[in-house]
Amino acid sequence: MVKTINKSIVLDLIIQNGPISRADISKETGLNRATVSTMVAELIEDSFVFEIGEGKSSGGRKPVMLYFNERAGFAVGIDLGVNYLLGVLTDLNGAVVQEISVPLVGREEERVVEALEGMMRKLIGRAPESPYGVVGIGVGVPGIVDREGKILFAPNLGWRDVELKPRLERTFGVPVQIINEANAGANGECLYGAGKLAADQVYISIGIGIGAGIIIDGQLYSGKTGIAGEVGHMTIQATGDRCRCGNYGCWELYASEKALLGEVGEGESGSAESGVSDSAGDGAGGVPGERAAAEEGDRLEEILARAQTGDPHVLAALDKIGASIGIGLISIIHSFNPETVIIGNRLARFGEWLREPIQKVLDERLATHQGETPEIQFSLLGRDSCAVGAAAFRITGFLERLGGEGKVG
């Protein structure tokens, strides 16, 4: 037990601070030289660490430097969007080595799961040769997920009580983790992206819906049953429209991708239908009446292109959506007093147009005792935050067990 903990501490230090010498590990951890040497020898034997070249020395024999072998294994991360599937294969440092993205046509459970499995098979098949192979799969889903990984409710997919984890574990023979997509995105940005330096941060995922991943003191806060962060359903208009969650005037009705599509579509009768491609891409079938999801994806591209050419109608819509995002952020900042707020998922691509209206609302409305407004950032991992963060959950689980997992393929 103590030995495992020490080994884990040594590995963690090499991951965080490598290249590093045995002497410096001893200095940093307080473990004696002999213990460090034993641990390092085992880590080298296990393929987690390798030694290279020579470090600087103040005289005498030059120390050998130790590196983390981030290619000892790989992990698969999937972002199950409402209208797309994005999958990555990452190394053990979270670097993306393969990426696949397809539009999701149809939201029916069986078809989505088949598409998911197809994507996973492809990614696993593309994993480079390595000692541990693919060590796990993480899936970020747009819904409420309990601690055991059961999807309780995914309103925008129309799913209730879906058990994805046991099925995928049976199919692939590796540990699978199902995570709310905003929590996955928060994990990705916190470990490798815009949130790397902040202990207290809120990641707001804005796609078809809105969710939050809340990091307090470096730890993901998930609440009593694991479902905290459903901020898309906080009320910002007491007498607003009915939301499909049952509440009225929810934030996501005014500040999401869906709201943007609605806003731009208004007064443009029929134009949305023209020019929309019905090619569903990689293996997805084009069943009539089920094209809506893919069309939403295409329309977002179209809106982005129009924003880039300065289309006044689109810019006005983005201004309005940005202001609504700001209104919700006020409540979030009051609730959590975060160091930074990171906006991720698909609307993060509109950062250059959303930043100003968001900031304007915060400047006008945020109570003065909040002091300096927390920094509003857009995700650094771009569209990969959720998929990379989902994979990272499994990497963390794997490294904590120090190589106790099976190998695929």
Ligand SMILES: [Zn+2]
């Ligand atoms: Zn709602």
